[in-house]
Amino acid sequence: MKLVIAIVQDKDSDQLSNQFIEHDVRATKLASSGSFLRSGNSTFLIGIDDQRVDEVLEIIKHVSKKRRKFITPPVGVDTHVEGVRNNYPRQVSIGGATVFVLDVAQFEQY
Amino acid sequence: MKLVIAIVQDKDSDQLSNQFIEHDVRATKLASSGSFLRSGNSTFLIGIDDQRVDEVLEIIKHVSKKRRKFITPPVGVDTHVEGVRNNYPRQVSIGGATVFVLDVAQFEQY
Amino acid sequence: MKLVIAIVQDKDSDQLSNQFIEHDVRATKLASSGSFLRSGNSTFLIGIDDQRVDEVLEIIKHVSKKRRKFITPPVGVDTHVEGVRNNYPRQVSIGGATVFVLDVAQFEQY
Ligand code: NI
Ligand code: NI
Numbered sequence A, B, C: 001m002k003l004v005i006a007i008v009q010d011k012d013s014d015q016l017s018n019q020f021i022e023h024d025v026r027a028t029k030l031a032s033s034g035s036f037l038r039s040g041n042s043t044f045l046i047g048i049d050d051q052r053v054d055e056v057l058e059i060i061k062h063v064s065k066k067r068r069k070f071i072t073p074p075v076g077v078d079t080h081v082e083g084v085r086n087n088y089p090r091q092v093s094i095g096g097a098t099v100f101v102l103d104v105a106q107f108e109q110y
């Protein structure tokens, strides 16, 4: 038995919950904040048999990994810098996950 | 030294806190939600000497274990289904606890 | 790799976050409450290489250790007890930290 502790961005949290349910992985979500990932984040506790750890890590990676996204500044916002129009789409980095896998000495359900 | 992580239903959380205090078990409660247990839940972190782990598990089991309860649907609510009155008391399952016991490599108090 | 779980008083939580950032220690903060420390508290999760555990513990100790503080009861509050004026400065105990260090079986970042 392993305890997986996964810290992901809030914006990936709902999709991750859904994926856990879909894959019959039982997880509990803790409210968290802080500097592992810049914006608001969520911490998941997942209890899982040793042979399913890789599957859980794969789900987390698939949903939450750091990726690039193009955003377009909204029209009407003054995006002229030194006379140059700059409301072109630009790349930002979103997502990211920090994951700890811990050995469980004893596991009980009542 | 062990770290016990216990996830219980919100409705059992106050009584569990009280039992921990009464038995001189020091615990901290994290706000949590999620699919280990269907409705809102609470996650407790309990630091405890190895020889008291069984006592802590017994307290959690005693307060939080899954049990059946009879509920009676309130009068006035339309509980007729296909012409049959069904506001008789009925059984629901409440409670339940998921517990992880982890080895602690180092414990400090400042 | 170690996972450090530190429970500190809310009032020390911002300064601790700042010290972690200043020392390039990545931490996430969970909302918590409970009886490890009487008033509101915060729980930090810190992932750190084995050789930096002592540094992290030193930071936690430095910011959060239990210490005495003099407070003066506000004027206007009735602080007479049995005819004796007692709004002199008095010592209270603040702070305190409970810290668990756990071995990490596997650590991933995505
Ligand atoms: Ni899948
Ligand atoms: Ni008892």
Ligand code: NI
Pocket: C023
């Ligand atoms: Ni320093």
